Amino acid sequence: MAFSIDISHFGDMFFEEAQELLEQMESLLLAVNVDCPDKEECNAIFRASHSIKGGCAAFEMDDMVEVTHIMETLLDYIRKGESALTETHVNVFLQAKDVLRRQLKGHREKTPLPPEFAADILRDLHSLASKGDSDNKNKSTTMSNVDMPSPKPVQKLEDLTTVEPEVAEQRSNSHFFRVEMPKIAEDEFNALLSELGAKRHAESSELPNGNIVLQLETDINAEDLIAVCSFLVSPEDIKVTEETAKKFSIDLKEAEAPPMANAQPETENEDFGLFEEFAPPETEHQAREESTPIASAKATAATPPLVAAKTTTGRQDTVMPSGQHSMPENNRPGIERRQQDSPTAIGQDSTSIRVNLDKVDQLINLVGELVITQAMIDQHSDGLDPTVHEALVTSFTTLARNTRDLQEAIMSIRMMPMDFVFSRFPRMTRELAARLGKQVKLVTQGGATELDKGLIERIIDPLTHLVRNAVDHGLEVPSVRAAEGKSEAGTLLLSAAHEGGNIILEVSDDGAGLDRERILAKARENGLSVTDDMPDEEVWQIIFAPGFSTCAEVTDVSGRGVGMDVVKRNISAMGGSVEIHSTRGQGSTIRISLPLTLAILEGMSIKTGEEIYILPLAAVIESLKPNSESTRGVTGKGELIRVREEYLPLIPLHEVFGIRSRFTDPKDGIVVVLEAEGKKAALLVDSLVGQQQVVVKNIESNYRRVSGISGATILGDGNVSLILDIPSLLRMGSHY
Amino acid sequence: MLANQQLKTDKVISPQEMSMNDGITTQREFLAFRLGPEEYGVDALKVQEIRGYGHVTQIPNAMSFIKGVVNLRGLILPIVDMRIKLRLGQPTYDHTTVVVILNIHGRLSGIVVDSVSDVLTLTSDQMTHAPDCDSVINAEYIIGLGSVGERMLILLDIDKLMVSDEMALMDRNTDQHGF
Structure with a gap:
């Protein structure tokens, strides 16, 4: 009595673990070679199933116990070599995994699924089990000798x-x-x-x-x-x-x-x-x-x-x-x-512990506050005479360094490997390929590349779309591929890599590539303004237009024209960009560039009127002081500014934001050349303030979305500074 | 065991419950503040704190009554000047200007008012429904009138007001800022 433990509070831990075990089981099942299964792999699958069963039994989830129990029995025969592993086994086990996952979800949400839910899979498993039994007849007869205890020791x-x-x-x-x-x-x-x-x-x-x-x-x-x-x-x-x-x-x-x-x-x-x-x-x-x-x-x-x-x-x-x-x-x-x-x-x-994400986020918030406090100290100590306050100034420098190290270390807690995302694709491509009668070889690279958890979760949907598109539209059916002299199985490459402060994700296929003529024809049909001599990059961007699909027929996989625009929008919302490279007959590559984290931004602070704004440094190309000859008014299109033989639209920030600025004439202020989504523009501001790393805060948690603003940060003096959303600013600026 | 019983008797009565049990005398606390000639009251449970008016960062292209955003211990929240919203003359900002920080279902916002007087406890018979009361605030956002001696409070349905379209503090479900 005194020692009895209420296991209910282990619930969360169990659900997390069971979920992981199920995922593990799936990847093992997909990896297993049916013709000569690796004994260790079979054991691992068995163990996963067994551990799930154990937990379910402890929490009295009888429906899950029932499914896992039969699986375990089957797997036990297989790992002992008493019955052979077949493709049917793998398929049924994968289905069983899905059933288990949904049952688990049901239990977690305290709305258990009805027992009928598992009826089909139980029947399938049972039929496999009974087949396995008949295979094992011979062996069990041998065993039965042992089962009956013989009174005579010698005989035994x-x-x-x-x-x-x-x-x-x-x-x-x-x-x-x-x-x-x-x-x-x-x-x-x-x-x-x-x-x-x-x-x-x-x-x-x-x-x-x-x-x-x-x-x-x-x-x-x-x-x-x-x-x-x-x-x-x-x-x-x-x-x-x-x-x-x-x-x-x-x-x-x-x-x-x-x-x-x-x-x-x-x-x-x-x-x-x-x-x-x-x-x-x-x-x-x-x-x-x-x-x-x-x-x-x-x-x-x-x-x-x-x-x-x-x-x-x-x-x-x-x-x-x-x-x-x-x-x-x-x-x-x-x-x-x-x-x-x-x-x-x-x-x-x-070597690893399970920590509630809230705690990590709290830690990140706190360290963010610390960084702000440190910036405040920095600002206040600026006026100190280094000769008089040498020790103090040295300590401040150390503090600044330690703070940054601490921040980096804490930010890395939130980092997760891309494998978390990639791991769901083998199953998906396998099923898609089977459904479409195609052969797909999925290759993943750089699965260990780490990305912020928040971004990881948001990249799943866009990547899923792209992979689905690649299998459905990109890769051809084996007969077509053979006719073109390619291997029957198409290759789909998913890769992740770091490049500067960004992570680059690529989805490439060696399929048919994009059809330029068809896209242009379809674009005209949809009333988009296109010309035949448009550069390829611009043509490929058309497929991101809402509702655009060149697919002749709508399949249940894709072709409805929703997807690519959502992909683009989701990625832009994450501060990333998408590029397409495609060669007819050789395949396409879709390249996504994302910032490593959403929580910290390298920013450039600028001032217009009384307000300080932060520009993401990634979007800044250069800043310059224009002279009186470099700007030119164009009727109906606002002003253009010449920057290195190039005329760029001039966007006066005070006009876009409707604020009072110190300068309205470009030659008094500073222009910052920005680039986003392949477009360039020059932003007119009063002055540059400096360059700093800022902790990004959401303004939508207490307010609403604001055009031209992606978030906010807290400056060294405790005041709020808004972070400019460059793509949206450039769109807004195009009206001036 | 004892603690459990105590908890039960101390049950908090929600505003909904109160309005349903009109016959029974219940009481509710309101923070009273002044805006121009009138005195208003908001549910004291919705008030997180009261602060002075400091530096506010302007939000581009926002309504005039939205003064901007401030940093409240690391949280960023909008400040609304009710004096501008209710067109009560040219507002002044000095060290006596008061901001009431509200917490409406976890979303924080601050409202600038002329002055805050006190917290009043009103019983249900001190509160009357006033559908057509004469106020600059739309009757939709008024729960009723409260009277304490000589004083008369316009009781605001602050939940409803702060999430309303006219306050423009929240995104609607529809995408207004589409691409």
Whole structure:
């Protein structure tokens, strides 16, 4: 009672983990080679399924337990090589993953899906399972010899000899663990044991620190053991040590009522020490097949069994050489390998922690405040005489550096690898390709490139559109490709890379490329003004026009003309840009350039009237002081300014924003040449203030969107300064 | 256990509940402030704090009564001058100018008023419905009138007012600033 734990607050952790496990399972399923599945991969899929089941059982999500249980059974056969992995398996498992994901979502939102929801997938899984069973007939008949305990010891030994491969197999799957963890309630403990697939276990008395020591023999490995335990106790509190069977020196309780083995322990040990160590096949079999909680009585405080155990091992040693020489050798490498594996696995686990995003954002906000305070100090210390206040000035410099380092370090917490986005495409392209009768080879590059979490989430939709377009419109069907001398399978390349302060994402295909004539014809049809001698880049930009699609027929995949304009708008909203390169017959590349983070901006501050505005430095090309000859009025189009042999539209900021400025004549002020979305313009401002890194704040959280403004920041003096939205400013400026 | 029981008896009565139970005497707190010749009241629970008027950053092309945005401990929020909104003569800004910071469903905004007097507790029988009261504020945004002795308060439905189109403090669902 006193120790019972309310597991409900582990809920969030479970949902997060289960979600991750499902994603992991999907990528594993997609990666697995059906013809010769890698044993480790099969094990990993099995483990993912098993861990999900464990968590679901703890939270009483019976529908999910049901699905995962059958999956697990099937996967268990597969990983043991007892039934072959087929394409059907993979497909059904992928579907099951989708079902699980939706069930999980239902549980998370406290609106569980009706049991019928899983009916189809359960039927599919069951039919696979029954097929697998008939395949396994031969093996189970061999097993049945073992299932029936024979009264004659000698005969039993013979049986064991005949089924040696199976037994060896099962043995190598058995691990012996010593688990130290905080005490938990008895019913939870029992549930945990069943989840761990404990064949035998013993629980010792409490340690001085209140922890309990559990020794058990089980099929699962250390990593999974921790994963399962993590649903009940925090992973830091769990200490797992793997032990070799021989050192496993405590009287283990049989998970099930032991049939013959315990009835006459003396004789068993005498004659079949080997057998005792291996765990009776019956028990093992049942433990694997039954997922119902094992009703094992709680072990009483451990009686010191060391002596007895030692004698047992001693006897085993003497028996083994006479019995099967090969078995201990077979067994040991397996265990040793696991032992090498498990510390690194545990090490990896402990190098990352799960933190609520709100906390990270709070940290970012706080460090933003710190940066502002630091800027304030900087401003106030400007007037100090460096000779008089040398120590103070040095400290301020150090403070400035430390603040910036701290800010960088904290910003990096929010960074996530692009793999987070890329990982969803193998499945999507696989299904799309199948639906469209195409062959697609998806290649991803630079998946480790990091991007702010906020941007990562917002880039998913545009990228999905682009990938879908590439598969649907870009890549041709195999017959067409073959006719053109290309390989039948089209290649779709997704890449991410850093370039300066930006991240460049590319979606390239080696398909048909864009059809210039068709785009122009369609543009005319839609009433867009186009000319035949337009440069390619301008022609390609047409496909970003709302409602524009050259696709002859609307498929369920794409062709409705929504998409590309949304892609463009979403990317612009993130402060990025899109370019298209395309060669007829050779494919297209869509190149997206994004800032690394939305939270910090390299800015140039300028002043007009009483207000200071921030220009994103990325958009600034140069600033200059115009002379009286460089500007020219053009009727109906406002003024143009000549900058290096180029006439650019002049945008007076005070006119666009309707504010009073110090200067209205260009030759009194400063012009800043800006570029956005391939357009250039010169912005007229009163004066330049400086260059600084600013923390971007949203003004829409308390106000509304303002044309020409992308956000705000807080200056060193505590005042608010607005950040200019260059693309929108250039559009606004075109009216002047 | 004890704490739980106490919590139950201390249950907060929401304004909605109050208007539904008109017969029962309930009470509500209002912050009273003055705008021109009239005294107004807003639900005190919506008021986060009261500040002086400082530097305000102008927002380009905004309505004249939207003075701009200010920094409130790292948050950026708009300031509305109610005196301009209600056309109460030429406003002056000095160290006595007061800004009432409102928190309406998590969105912060400040309103500039002539002066803030006090917080008054009104019982339901001190409040009357006044659909056609004579005020520069549209009757739609008035809950009623409150009377305390000689004083008469126009009780504003500040929730409704601050999210209204005419205050222009929020984006509408439709895309007005389209590309």
